[in-house]
Amino acid sequence: MxxxxxxxxxxxxxxxxxxxxxxxxxxxxxxxxKTKQRISEAASQMGYRSNMFASNLRKQRxxxxxxxVPRLDSPFHSSVIAGMEKVANEEGYNLIISQSLETxxxxxxxxxxxxxxxxxxxxxxxxxxxxxxxxxxxxxxKGIPVIFYDRVADHKDCTSIVIxxxxxxxxxxxxxxxxxxxxxxxxxxxxxRNVYTDRLKGYKYALVDHDLPFVETNVLISQMTEExxxxxxxxILRMNPLPDGIFVSNDLCAVSxxxxxxxxxxxxxKDMAVIGFNNDAISRVIEPNLTTVNYPGQEMGxxxxxxxxVQMNGTGERIPGNTIHLRSELIIRESSLKSKASNxxxxxIM
Amino acid sequence: MxxxxxxxxxxxxxxxxxxxxxxxxxxxxxxxxKTKQRISEAASQMGYRSNMFASNLRKQRxxxxxxxVPRLDSPFHSSVIAGMEKVANEEGYNLIISQSLETxxxxxxxxxxxxxxxxxxxxxxxxxxxxxxxxxxxxxxKGIPVIFYDRVADHKDCTSIVIxxxxxxxxxxxxxxxxxxxxxxxxxxxxxRNVYTDRLKGYKYALVDHDLPFVETNVLISQMTEExxxxxxxxILRMNPLPDGIFVSNDLCAVSxxxxxxxxxxxxxKDMAVIGFNNDAISRVIEPNLTTVNYPGQEMGxxxxxxxxVQMNGTGERIPGNTIHLRSELIIRESSLKSKASNxxxxxIM
DNA sequence: CAAATATATGAAATCGGTTTCAATTTTTTA
DNA sequence: TAAAAAATTGAAACCGATTTCATATATTTG
Numbered sequence: 001m002x003x004x005x006x007x008x009x010x011x012x013x014x015x016x017x018x019x020x021x022x023x024x025x026x027x028x029x030x031x032x033x034k035t036k037q038r039i040s041e042a043a044s045q046m047g048y049r050s051n052m053f054a055s056n057l058r059k060q061r062x063x064x065x066x067x068x069v070p071r072l073d074s075p076f077h078s079s080v081i082a083g084m085e086k087v088a089n090e091e092g093y094n095l096i097i098s099q100s101l102e103t104x105x106x107x108x109x110x111x112x113x114x115x116x117x118x119x120x121x122x123x124x125x126x127x128x129x130x131x132x133x134x135x136x137x138x139x140x141x142k143g144i145p146v147i148f149y150d151r152v153a154d155h156k157d158c159t160s161i162v163i164x165x166x167x168x169x170x171x172x173x174x175x176x177x178x179x180x181x182x183x184x185x186x187x188x189x190x191x192x193r194n195v196y197t198d199r200l201k202g203y204k205y206a207l208v209d210h211d212l213p214f215v216e217t218n219v220l221i222s223q224m225t226e227e228x229x230x231x232x233x234x235x236i237l238r239m240n241p242l243p244d245g246i247f248v249s250n251d252l253c254a255v256s257x258x259x260x261x262x263x264x265x266x267x268x269x270k271d272m273a274v275i276g277f278n279n280d281a282i283s284r285v286i287e288p289n290l291t292t293v294n295y296p297g298q299e300m301g302x303x304x305x306x307x308x309x310v311q312m313n314g315t316g317e318r319i320p321g322n323t324i325h326l327r328s329e330l331i332i333r334e335s336s337l338k339s340k341a342s343n344x345x346x347x348x349i350m
Numbered sequence: 351m352x353x354x355x356x357x358x359x360x361x362x363x364x365x366x367x368x369x370x371x372x373x374x375x376x377x378x379x380x381x382x383x384k385t386k387q388r389i390s391e392a393a394s395q396m397g398y399r400s401n402m403f404a405s406n407l408r409k410q411r412x413x414x415x416x417x418x419v420p421r422l423d424s425p426f427h428s429s430v431i432a433g434m435e436k437v438a439n440e441e442g443y444n445l446i447i448s449q450s451l452e453t454x455x456x457x458x459x460x461x462x463x464x465x466x467x468x469x470x471x472x473x474x475x476x477x478x479x480x481x482x483x484x485x486x487x488x489x490x491x492k493g494i495p496v497i498f499y500d501r502v503a504d505h506k507d508c509t510s511i512v513i514x515x516x517x518x519x520x521x522x523x524x525x526x527x528x529x530x531x532x533x534x535x536x537x538x539x540x541x542x543r544n545v546y547t548d549r550l551k552g553y554k555y556a557l558v559d560h561d562l563p564f565v566e567t568n569v570l571i572s573q574m575t576e577e578x579x580x581x582x583x584x585x586i587l588r589m590n591p592l593p594d595g596i597f598v599s600n601d602l603c604a605v606s607x608x609x610x611x612x613x614x615x616x617x618x619x620k621d622m623a624v625i626g627f628n629n630d631a632i633s634r635v636i637e638p639n640l641t642t643v644n645y646p647g648q649e650m651g652x653x654x655x656x657x658x659x660v661q662m663n664g665t666g667e668r669i670p671g672n673t674i675h676l677r678s679e680l681i682i683r684e685s686s687l688k689s690k691a692s693n694x695x696x697x698x699i700m
Numbered sequence: 701c702a703a704a705t706a707t708a709t710g711a712a713a714t715c716g717g718t719t720t721c722a723a724t725t726t727t728t729t730a
Numbered sequence: 731t732a733a734a735a736a737a738t739t740g741a742a743a744c745c746g747a748t749t750t751c752a753t754a755t756a757t758t759t760g
Contacts, residue, residue: 023718031738051468053404053407053412056717057745059718077428079423089463097435110439117402118401285636356746368746370709372748373749375747376748380707381709382709400746401746404746404747405748406747407717408714408748703760713749715746715747726736726737728736
């Protein structure tokens with residue numbers, strides 16, 4: 001455990017001041033090119049590594065970005081994180097990740113930890129439970145940019161990054177109607193969250209625009225888990241008359257619902273056409289393959305981080321209240337193709 | 351953007367020294383109980399938050415743990431990370447996560463970043479490519495504990511955390527043999543990695559112990575991706591005679607292989623019994639449901655982090671060269687049940 | 701009650717970069 | 731060639747908490 005090399009050691013070695021060494025290592029223009037070269041060589045030869053803490057302490061920035069995510073073990077979120085990590089890594093930032101596990105109090109606790117860790121920026125996808133955004137006010141008061149993605153909320157000082165959930169749901173529902181469905185169930189999550197309210201709206205508007213009635217009892221609210229899909233199937237099986245189409249707000253839940261329905265003797269898509277959401281790997285495994293909405297997770301992660309970096313390093317002028325929309329697309333597979341006349345597979349870019 | 355409160359501000363306010371304030375906030379025994387109370391109240395009333403950088407600079411620790419993982423968007427790894435994050439969060443440590451994307455050079459680069467970030471400990475699951483462990487020597491030289499999990503390597507100063515891959519593969523292969531398979535293909539990953547060599551050994555020993563020949567060409571090495579499963583299926587279909595059992599080293603690859611085989615008219619498990627590895631969600635979606643090895647991802651993450659914390663905070667006495675084995679279990683589902691006599695579902699704890 | 705021991709507090713050095721302000725040297729301009 | 735401008739470099743303060751060593755007060759013991 002030999003002693004750590006500091007800029008003072010380098011300075012002594014080369015008979016220079018720590019000031020010059022510091023500047024050289026940061027490629028400051030006021031240092032002679034040759035001097036820089038000498039310092040840089042000495043540094044690597046001596047095994048110098050910068051002490052981020054001294055640097056951060058003085059510079060009052062941490063080079064760290066906080067991320068609060070509902071769950072880490074979800075295909076969608078892990079691809080988002082993969083995208084964020086990629087950009088953060090390229091730009092020399094560290095990501096601190098924590099999970100709210102869908103509870104408001106954990107989200108709050110995590111936000112406080114992030115605040116005390118003095119992250120330079122915060123990325124958040126809200127938990128199911130979250131009612132208000134008070135726990136982010138401390139960031140905003142200190143001028144630390146907060147960005148919401150996927151599960152977002154309206155805040156005048158925060159940018160949101162989403163796909164057009166309303167439109168995606170509208171297209172999905174319309175597709176079911178075009179396939180001949182007239183009695184469509186919608187399984188979705190906690191309506192506190194934009195993603196679910198927007199999809200509900202899209203579902204509703206599609207019905208209305210096609211002169212179909214919107215029936216309150218056809219909307220099933222759940223936790224969107226594997227188990228919730230089974231329960232939903234049971235509820236559906238008790239309906240009279242049975243629906244002929246189902247639009248589910250995520251693939252995992254859609255898949256387990258399909259499995260339960262098939263077990264009960266329902267034929268998919270003949271008896272009921274089904275559409276999911278997210279384009280997770282399982283959507284390509286279930287039989288019949290699941291029609292779903294392709295959700296660009298990795299891209300959303302990259303965009304979120306890039307936007308955050310702009311706000312962090314920007315000249316201060318925020319783009320407040322702004323919402324960035326990413327493109328999504330309906331991927332049509334067998335599970336929704338009631339009218340056999342249609343092609344077996346095609347993708348429609350929305 | 352009001353000014354940040356420091357211990358000096360609190361000290362001035364209460365007419366005490368910064369020393370006492372610092373001690374009080376760290377619950378040092380040499381501070382009077384009443385004084386502590388006063389300080390603690392003033393601190394929260396004034397909105398004080400500790401500056402981790404000043405503290406870290408002085409204490410020479412970072413309270414940060416580094417994690418290098420092959421990919422973030424994998425069900426297994428995301429559950430491992432979920433477990434790690436949980437423990438880290440409870441114990442007040444930050445996790446810095448980076449992905450090697452299965453390449454040695456990115457793993458190396460990430461290790462350097464971690465080193466320069468002065469993590470107090472490092473958790474690693476090796477990339478496919480990694481040949482040597484030189485990029486971790488700097489940590490070891492500085493006494494920073496390094497722990498390998500899942501994809502591990504032998505190093506006298508590092509602890510490894512694994513399941514007994516050999517035994518798991520042995521049980522899986524034996525199960526296939528018990529089901530009447532005599533010509534079993536094994537699809538696995540890069541043999542640089544212990545998980546794959548150990549599984550290959552388990553497969554081989556099970557064959558030998560049951561007086562079946564080990565045939566070199568029955569072992570297919572691949573990237574274990576979705577595509578690799580399809581290619582493997584094509585190779586299998588060209589074999590003569592066709593095998594009657596397949597043991598695949600992960601579920602994703604097993605599932606896509608099954609899909610391709612089914613499309614080619616092979617009946618699973620009648621023509622070929624299949625076993626996967628990991629117990630990902632898709633293993634319960636494919637038809638027939640996939641027999642697989644349940645891999646305790648979340649638990650492995652928790653254990654890895656706890657062991658790391660022990661080594662970080664320990665009195666210096668490392669448990670070098672030690673390997674910790676976690677329990678895994680074979681989960682038997684339809685995909686391997688050739689002999690219909692067996693129960694449809696049962697789980698055997700290994 | 702004096703001496704010894706605990707208890708409680710503080711002064712000042714320290715961790716290692718960054719930055720301000722000034723000084724010195726070199727180059728350019730008139 | 732003298733004056734002005736540009737290019738380099740450095741001294742010292744600073745960021746905010748921790749820790750060593752010393753000191754003052756309170757308590758206990760013989």
